[in-house]
Amino acid sequence: MFIILIAVTVLSSLVNGDTNIEIIRHWAGGFNGKFCVPISKELKSWKAHLKFDQPIDSVEVWLAEVTKVGDGKEYILTNKAWNGEEHVGDKLCLEFMGHIKEDIVPLGIVYLEELEPSGSTNAHTVPPLTTTPVPHTGGGSPTFHYAEALSNSILFYDAQRSGKLPANNPIKWRGDSALNDGSDVGLDLSGGWYDAGDHVKFGLPLASTTTVLLWGYLQWPDAYKSAGLTDKFFDMIKWPLDYYLKIWRPAEKELYVQIGDGQEDHHFWGRAEDMTMKRPAYKVTTSKPGSDVAGETAASLAAGSIAFKSRDPAYSQKLLSAAKSLYAFGKDYPGIYSASVTAAAGFYVSSGYKDEMCVGAVWLYKATQDKTYLTDAWGYNTNSGAPGFSWDSKTIECQIMLYGIKPSPVMQDVVEGYFRGWLPTGSMTYTPCGFAWKDQWGSTRYNANTVLAALVAADMGLQTLTYRKWGIGQMDYILGQNSKCFSYAIGFGKKYPLSPHHRSASCPDIPEPCSAANLKAKGPSPHLLVGALVGGPDATDAYTDNREDYVHNEVACDYNAGFQSALAGIVHLINTKNYPVPDPSKCPCKGS
Structure with missing residues (x-):
């Protein structure tokens, strides 16, 4: 845990x-x-x-x-x-x-x-409380039913499943797909989640997604329990974890990091169930390393082992064993995966590997208490400012986790420095309606990831009230507290996207045909992609629900990860009566 x-x-x-x-x-x-x-x-x-x-x-x-x-x-x-x-x-x-x-x-x-002095008469009485706890921040009335949005997000991940679907599949318009993944290398590499609105399985954003989802669960398990979602979470998260156990081959020191060719995949508009193109499997090895994807996947496996520790001890141990060997592979053979697998470079090029290796080391320390991993984490850590929190940049995640293990004034200043850049008084761009906007590609993703980080930091006692109020205000904007009363989470609220850039959702039920004509079709998609977080508005708060706009209307696994975990953090604040009185919205929703 x-x-x-x-x-x-x-x-x-x-x-x-x-x-x-x-x-x-x-x-x-x-x-x-x-x-x-x-x-x-x-x-x-x-x-x-x-x-x-x-x-x-x-x-x-x-x-x-x-x-x-x-x-x-x-x-x-x-x-x-x-x-x-x-x-x-x-x-x-x-x-x-x-x-x-x-x-x-x-x-x-x-x-x-064993450390008791000989003849000790120590009564071992419990001491009085003499320190100040994290301040209580309650008094506010929740703006939204956040647990509903949390539940919806799980459904989005169910819609992203690749492989043989289980009998309890809740997404009735999805079926078995990509069952032959790995056949080109003589392996069964089926399973996992499709990356976004397309059907490639990209290893680095996939692993980042899983780690961030587990972080939120392990930080606030009460949120899932109170919402009746614990079993659904474990059912959801086991899907990628099972896949990681397939793609990591410790004896051969091979990690498969991508299934499908991005160029070929993007020439196809249709259902995942109808794919006929070749789906090559790409791997990193000792001669073509990828410490970034190895470290991040190890982090997911280690965090998963903690989550499953009491629920399924044998499975937990299996995950932990894989995490250890995979982390050792990343450490012994350093390198950037997108330099080794050029097929990934045009889609998810990595900027480095030390942040992912740091996160992998910290999660393994959490899972084992082996101080060697903690020493490694401090070695991979840099106290420099993080550019953001995303599938490619885990620096702030690493820094927050290390501060949680060993608080110090230096690390406190590093962590708080990151948020100083994001708060309204910092350097971050804000839309006219008060949304912290980092980039046109997945503006909601960057925002929600930082909200997650802020809520965790607030739980440590760092700027508790400030971070909680800011985080809730940003999430409320995403969920519909804006001038348009528009939610960027599909299926939540009264108005939300109906035409996301998502192939399978745009296709009618089998056996009706689906092609590029469905990409260009006007009107709502035939299937509602419940729970998906779209890319979001531009820097002026403008947004158009247009399926062809893959910049603002794309959906992706990593978009939902920080969003879902931040929702869990807000539900936890409600559960513990720590939901603060929010700051007034710059553009409050004034009706439907």
């Missing part, structure tokens, strides 16, 4: 080796905690005693065996067979989840039996 330091109750260490437990997230029904105990002597094994100020129903820990003592005010954590050794100067750091019926912030301490 991905942990960010919020509502921190970190206190100074107590006498006789006691250390305070950090409660880093809480919701109705549970909380996440973390502790770090300094190691003062060589240990071959350890037992950590967690003591709380009130009974806790149960505790889950991935890296230790758990024993409940009495009524649940105390739990004993015992090392696994493989992680008992600790050395002088190290810190034993563990993260855990507690389950309890209320929404509480329990106080707690931890101590190691």
Whole structure:
């Protein structure tokens, strides 16, 4: 589980080796905690005693065996067979989840039996709370039913599925497609998600999408639970994760990073089910490396292993094993994938690989607590400003995650510096109606990604009220709080795009023909692509619902990723009564 330091109750260490437990997230029904105990002597094994100020129903820990003592005010954590050794100067750091019926912030301490002084009479009492938590920011009334938009986004990803569809497929106008992917290299590489309105499977934006979706879930699982979407999320996210297990071949040190030729694919307008063109498989290898796509895919696999840890332990371990070997491949054979696979360069050219390798290292550290990965992450990190947050630029994601692990004034300034550029007082372009506009290609995508990052940073205590109010204001614009009362998320609100640049949605039901004539056809597409986030307005707030306008009316997997996760963050604020009073909209919706 991905942990960010919020509502921190970190206190100074107590006498006789006691250390305070950090409660880093809480919701109705549970909380996440973390502790770090300094190691003062060589240990071959350890037992950590967690003591709380009130009974806790149960505790889950991935890296230790758990024993409940009495009524649940105390739990004993015992090392696994493989992680008992600790050395002088190290810190034993563990993260855990507690389950309890209320929404509480329990106080707690931890101590190691092995570090207790001889004859100690330490009573190990839970200390009083002496630090200030992340400020409460409630008082506002939600503008929209954000959980509905969250649910819709999952449906969009279901519509993007490639391969043999399951019996529970909710998108009835989609069928099996691209079942022979990988046949040109003698492999089954079917599955995964189509990139956008086309039918190529591009590895780097696909992996980025998956990582960002998992980040949002692991940050705010209560949002999905309260909306009744937990099972649907796992059903959705397992589709690309299963695909990654196919495309990574550790024994051969080969990662398949693209299926389909972009040029050939873009000459075809029709259903995915009707494709007849060749779909070549492209790979990175030891001689033609791709650390960017390897690091990002490893990040998805590692984050997936955390998400599935208690739900499906065997699958979780499979994901983690693949993440480790794939990350090692990216580290040992550095290089940029689009320089190795020129077929990708005309569509998703990569600017570098250190940001993706940093994110891969951080997620593996989160999944394993192996400090080697954390050391790697700091090595890949740069404290320079990030140009944005997208499928190609993960620098701010890396920096936020590292700050969450080890807060420092330097990293705080780096993270806050990114948002200073995005806020209205910074250098970002704003439309007349107050929408932060970075680029004509997917303006909503860049915006929503940064909203996600801002909400996570706010959970850490960084400019909490400012970032939450700004983030909600930007998401409200996307969802319809604008002069046109127009939502850029298809199917949400009263007015939204009806003619996205999406081949399959533009085609009538089989067996009716579909061709380029359907691209140019006037009027709504035959199928409503529910949940898809279109590219968005230009810098003047102008937008036309035109299927042929692939700049502003394209949809893509990476467009929805930050959007969906940011929605989860807003639902979490509502759940925890932290939804703030928003700033007034520059162009409020005044009717339909």
